Ligand SMILES: Nc1ncnc2c1ncn2[C@@H]1O[C@H](COP(=O)(O)OP(=O)(O)OP(=O)(O)O)[C@@H](O)[C@H]1O
């Protein structure tokens with residue numbers, strides 16, 4: 001049951017490691033809404049590209065591999081479902097091989113067109129949905145009910161990601177920070193649908209906030225957007 005009968009779309013965009021997935025999932029659960037992780041779709045597409053042995057400079061080959069793959073993604077906040085050609089890749093998509101390759105794959109315009117069409121179809125099938133990614137407020141759902149752009153200081157993001165991976169060695173944390181920076185630069189500088197806040201997005205800086213405080217802030221903003229009487 002939704003917290004205040006929410007109907008509509010909450011979008012959460014932002015750089016890597018700002019807390020989009022964890023916050024979006026928790027917000028969707030509290031709203032009784034569907035949850036769509038569009039990053040997982042680009043990661044699943046990357047699995048298809050890697051398995052087809054296509055060079056990451058070959059935009060046509062990448063497009064063919066993604067178009068030929070049967071990519072399925074669940075929209076439940078309770079359980080992650082990511083299948084490529086019937087194989088469960090939910091764990092594999094979080095690995096280093098996919099994370100290294102995903103930005104070049106997602107920069108190919110034809111890949112974006114394919115996946116954005118699917119994202120819009122999944123959203124259209126839901127009364128209430130929380131969608132996270134990089135271009136949701138700007139390109140995928142420009143008329144969304146409530147648009148959030150999540151940020152956090154780079155060093156805080158690297159610490160959080162290190163905590164997630166169980167890493168405490170300062171040299172490895174510096175490497176994690178460099179990897180986050182590299183991916184953000186790639187995602188922000190591509191020609192098609194670069195990472196940036198929508199003009200009407202509300203920026204939430206989570207640097208000094210714990211996850212629950214961010215979730216409460218997003219729920220407040222979603223409530224305000226639909227005229228929550230509370
Ligand atoms: N406000 C917060 N305070 C502390 N830790 C947080 C906060 N928000 C998220 N985290 C933690 O930071 C880590 C990264 O969060 P998450 O994976 O949700 O980020 P993301 O933006 O989806 O990353 P990516 O774009 O790389 O997928 C997780 O371990 C998560 O639990």
Ligand SMILES: Nc1ccn([C@@H]2O[C@H](COP(=O)(O)O)[C@@H](O)[C@H]2O)c(=O)n1
Pocket residue numbers: 016038039040042043102103104106107132133134135136183187
């Ligand atoms: N709407 C989106 C979502 C993601 N991407 C690309 O996928 C990569 C992985 O995303 P995560 O959220 O799972 O980290 C991301 O770095 C982008 O390259 C995208 O282009 N558009």
